Amino acid sequence: MPDDETVKSHEFEARIARGEKIEPGDWMPDAYRAQLIRMIGQHAHSEVVGMLPEGAWLDMAPSLRRKQILIAKVQDEAGHGQYLYHAAETLGASRDEMTAALLAGKAKYSSVFNYPTLTWADVGMIGWLVDGAAIRNQLMLAQCSYGPYSRAMVRICSEETFHHKQGREMIIIYASGTPSQRHMAQDALDRWWWPALMMLGPHDADSPNTPQLVAWGIKTKTNDQVRQEFINEHVPELRAAGLRIPDPDMYQDANGDWRHGAIDWDEFWAVVRGNGQCNVERLAARQKAHDDGLWVREALDAFAAKQAAGEASL
Amino acid sequence: MTDQSTSAPQVGASRSGSPKELGTVEQAALIEQLTALADDELLLGHRNAEWTGHAPILEEDIALANLAQDEIGHAIAWYGLRSALDGSDPDRLVYFRDAPQFLNSWLAELPRGDWAFTMRRQCLFATYDAELLSRPALSSYLPLAHAAVKIGREELFHLRHSSMWLERLAHGTAESRRRLALALASAWPLLPQLLAPMPGTLDLHAAGIWPQPDELREAVVARARAALSQVGLGAGPLLPTAGLTSHRGTHPAHLDELLERLQSVARADPEATHW
Amino acid sequence: MSRWEVFKQDAAGKPHQAVGSVHAADPQHALVTAAHVFARRPAAHSLWVTRAAAIYSRTAEELAAESQAAGAPTEGQAPVSFEVFCKSTHRRSMTFVEHVATIEAATPAAALALAGAATSDDSRALAWWVVPTAAITASAPTDAASWFDPAKDKTYKQQALYGAAPSRAAKRGAG
Numbered sequence: 001m002p003d004d005e006t007v008k009s010h011e012f013e014a015r016i017a018r019g020e021k022i023e024p025g026d027w028m029p030d031a032y033r034a035q036l037i038r039m040i041g042q043h044a045h046s047e048v049v050g051m052l053p054e055g056a057w058l059d060m061a062p063s064l065r066r067k068q069i070l071i072a073k074v075q076d077e078a079g080h081g082q083y084l085y086h087a088a089e090t091l092g093a094s095r096d097e098m099t100a101a102l103l104a105g106k107a108k109y110s111s112v113f114n115y116p117t118l119t120w121a122d123v124g125m126i127g128w129l130v131d132g133a134a135i136r137n138q139l140m141l142a143q144c145s146y147g148p149y150s151r152a153m154v155r156i157c158s159e160e161t162f163h164h165k166q167g168r169e170m171i172i173i174y175a176s177g178t179p180s181q182r183h184m185a186q187d188a189l190d191r192w193w194w195p196a197l198m199m200l201g202p203h204d205a206d207s208p209n210t211p212q213l214v215a216w217g218i219k220t221k222t223n224d225q226v227r228q229e230f231i232n233e234h235v236p237e238l239r240a241a242g243l244r245i246p247d248p249d250m251y252q253d254a255n256g257d258w259r260h261g262a263i264d265w266d267e268f269w270a271v272v273r274g275n276g277q278c279n280v281e282r283l284a285a286r287q288k289a290h291d292d293g294l295w296v297r298e299a300l301d302a303f304a305a306k307q308a309a310g311e312a313s314l
Numbered sequence: 315m316t317d318q319s320t321s322a323p324q325v326g327a328s329r330s331g332s333p334k335e336l337g338t339v340e341q342a343a344l345i346e347q348l349t350a351l352a353d354d355e356l357l358l359g360h361r362n363a364e365w366t367g368h369a370p371i372l373e374e375d376i377a378l379a380n381l382a383q384d385e386i387g388h389a390i391a392w393y394g395l396r397s398a399l400d401g402s403d404p405d406r407l408v409y410f411r412d413a414p415q416f417l418n419s420w421l422a423e424l425p426r427g428d429w430a431f432t433m434r435r436q437c438l439f440a441t442y443d444a445e446l447l448s449r450p451a452l453s454s455y456l457p458l459a460h461a462a463v464k465i466g467r468e469e470l471f472h473l474r475h476s477s478m479w480l481e482r483l484a485h486g487t488a489e490s491r492r493r494l495a496l497a498l499a500s501a502w503p504l505l506p507q508l509l510a511p512m513p514g515t516l517d518l519h520a521a522g523i524w525p526q527p528d529e530l531r532e533a534v535v536a537r538a539r540a541a542l543s544q545v546g547l548g549a550g551p552l553l554p555t556a557g558l559t560s561h562r563g564t565h566p567a568h569l570d571e572l573l574e575r576l577q578s579v580a581r582a583d584p585e586a587t588h589w
Numbered sequence: 590m591s592r593w594e595v596f597k598q599d600a601a602g603k604p605h606q607a608v609g610s611v612h613a614a615d616p617q618h619a620l621v622t623a624a625h626v627f628a629r630r631p632a633a634h635s636l637w638v639t640r641a642a643a644i645y646s647r648t649a650e651e652l653a654a655e656s657q658a659a660g661a662p663t664e665g666q667a668p669v670s671f672e673v674f675c676k677s678t679h680r681r682s683m684t685f686v687e688h689v690a691t692i693e694a695a696t697p698a699a700a701l702a703l704a705g706a707a708t709s710d711d712s713r714a715l716a717w718w719v720v721p722t723a724a725i726t727a728s729a730p731t732d733a734a735s736w737f738d739p740a741k742d743k744t745y746k747q748q749a750l751y752g753a754a755p756s757r758a759a760k761r762g763a764g
Binding site: 048051052055058059060061062063064065066067068071072074075078079081082085120170173177178180181285288289292293294295296297298299300302303306 | 356359360363364366367368369370371372373375376379380382383386387389390393404405408409428429481482483485486487489490493575576578579580582583585586588589
């Protein structure tokens with residue numbers, strides 16, 4: 001590596017260590033730029049695909065208030081994807097290219113969205129657990145060194161708390177509701193507990209990226225640390241709601257930490273690689289939206305061109 | 315905060331402040347009218363929400379979701395006004411009535427169609443609301459007046475959004491213009507049924523709390539035609555509505571299918587009162 | 590379609606702040622879209638949009654590098670109005686640069702230089718955006734009632750209005 005690059009890299013890491021934000025236009029290592037584009041892109045795709053599992057239940061929301069709330073929540077997923085695509089664009093990525101990569105199966109997104117939503121209570125459980133897990137990650141990422149990503153995360157955090165709270169509100173009602181509602185709540189927990197744990201990433205021993213991401217101020221805690229914090233927060237609340245954690249090996253240790261049983265990582269990797277139940281459906285839905293919308297986007301561009309040329313009578 | 319916009323509805327002097335001041339005939343007529351308004355907003359919101367996750371641009375997933383939330387909010391407001399009159403539970407009305415008891419317009423229950431149809435339908439409803447909710451008659455019954463102001467200002471933004479889209483589709487490509495023409499051909503003939511008076515509308519007008527239906531209809535149609543001609547489109551003649559009753563309560567095929575999905579979770583557990 | 594940067598003014602008297610961008614094809618479309626994306630929760634009083642391509646952008650690091658290179662003076666160009674935005678803190682925020690001045694100058698670089706000279710603490714200026722005033726499309730003051738105010742009433746999506754996890758007993762009581 002040329003001396004100039006090495007000096008610049010050290011200065012770069014010193015800036016980060018001083019708590020400075022890196023803004024578009026500042027010098028950055030190529031690997032930092034590439035890593036961020038990949039991370040932010042995956043995060044954006046997760047939000048966009050994440051509209052679909054709960055979006056499927058919009059039609060069936062069982063009260064006017066729940067319908068309004070769910071529309072707002074799914075809307076926020078779109079909004080979060082939107083803020084994140086913006087952050088990636090400041091690094092030189094294009095939304096069209098990122099979308100193409102997603103639809104071609106070349107870009108990853110959070111595997112948690114490849115599980116099906118089988119009942120109405122899944123909507124509540126996703127809000128409580130999946131968004132609860134996401135918040136922990138997002139709070140950490142809000143501190144990251146890259147300005148646009150940090151800002152997107154701060155905005156997302158301010159909106160995500162509502163997701164978490166509305167999900168928890170729903171499940172607590174169902175867990176002490178009619179027999180049918182109680183059954184639905186427990187069944188949803190049985191199916192979403194482990195995917196939520198796995199969403200926080202592989203065990204530290206299996207996460208080679210982490211030290212570099214820490215040096216770049218992108219990650220401040222390890223996966224296992226965040227996972228433990230998540231469990232410690234949620235287990236007491238779920239139990240207080242009258243629900244049973246679907247982990248027969250779970251126990252509370254002398255420090256008060258709730259220790260979980262072994263995670264089935266085979267299932268995680270199968271879902272990540274595309275063998276989850278909904279991978280095909282989710283991407284097909286996004287492809288269809290993209291294809292069906294082509295004539296609309298073309299009309300917008302044609303109008304704008306005419307307007308710019310002074311041709312359209314407005 | 316003072317309302318600076320001259321086109322938003324104003325709260326006028328109220329003559330009837332409480333439901334008790336309406337006679338039984340007027341009350342019954344108002345209950346039906348409110349139900350019709352609420353049912354239209356419910357179905358419009360339901361259809362618009364179907365676009366979430368499937369819109370042509372990510373920004374429009376966000377936009378249509380705003381419209382849908384507003385519409386569900388409007389439905390909640392109108393059902394709420396009905397509830398003040400007869401003690402009905404809005405959720406019970408929405409989830410446990412059968413199709414013949416719904417008083418929505420035919421235009422509201424059609425499937426969402428393509429983007430051109432959704433924007434066309436949005437524009438027609440927003441035009442109707444902009445005219446209806448700014449009529450002074452509505453401001454003389456206080457509960458209606460408050461709802462009219464709040465809903466009216468949101469409908470102005472809906473009108474802006476959908477008009478902007480119609481302009482771009484009309485002047486975009488040959489394909490967008492073709493689809494817009496098809497959308498108009500589907501929606502325009504249904505306008506009379508949306509605007510036709512209900513059995514009790516003239517009683518409400520006589521009580522001074524509802525605009526004259528023929529005048530309202532003419533204003534809406536004129537405004538809609540003007541908007542069309544601004545983008546170089548024309549629409550054919552409408553069926554005359556003098557003497558036409560609204561036939562609300564009859565439905566083309568779509569409502570059954572819509573309700574089956576909308577009501578499925580609630581009806582699967584009718585004992586549940588808390589969702 | 591292209592990217593349009595969005596500036597939101599939360600209340601009268603406060604500066605317009607860069608909040609993000611939208612994809613749109615023309616100015617009016619960009620403005621309405623910006624309202625949908627960035628004003629769906631309070632607070633908003635006014636929105637500005639401008640094509641991303643119209644923005645002259647410099648970070649403190651870029652300016653320091655440029656000042657070491659010879660700069661060609663601009664001569665004979667008529668002054669144009671520019672809106673100047675600045676970021677002056679590393680503190681975590683959801684907004685980037687905020688409006689600090691309207692400046693007449695021959696070029697964006699000249700406007701930036703004038704703005705930098707005018708601020709008393711310009712060593713804290715971390716990033717600048719300079720936009721021709723003519724390139725900005727703004728919401729109308731009369732738009733606020735229908736575009737922005739309704740968001741205040743949408744409490745169902747504001748997290749502050751949701752309580753802490755209620756106890757089961759409290760929930761049964763509410764029945």
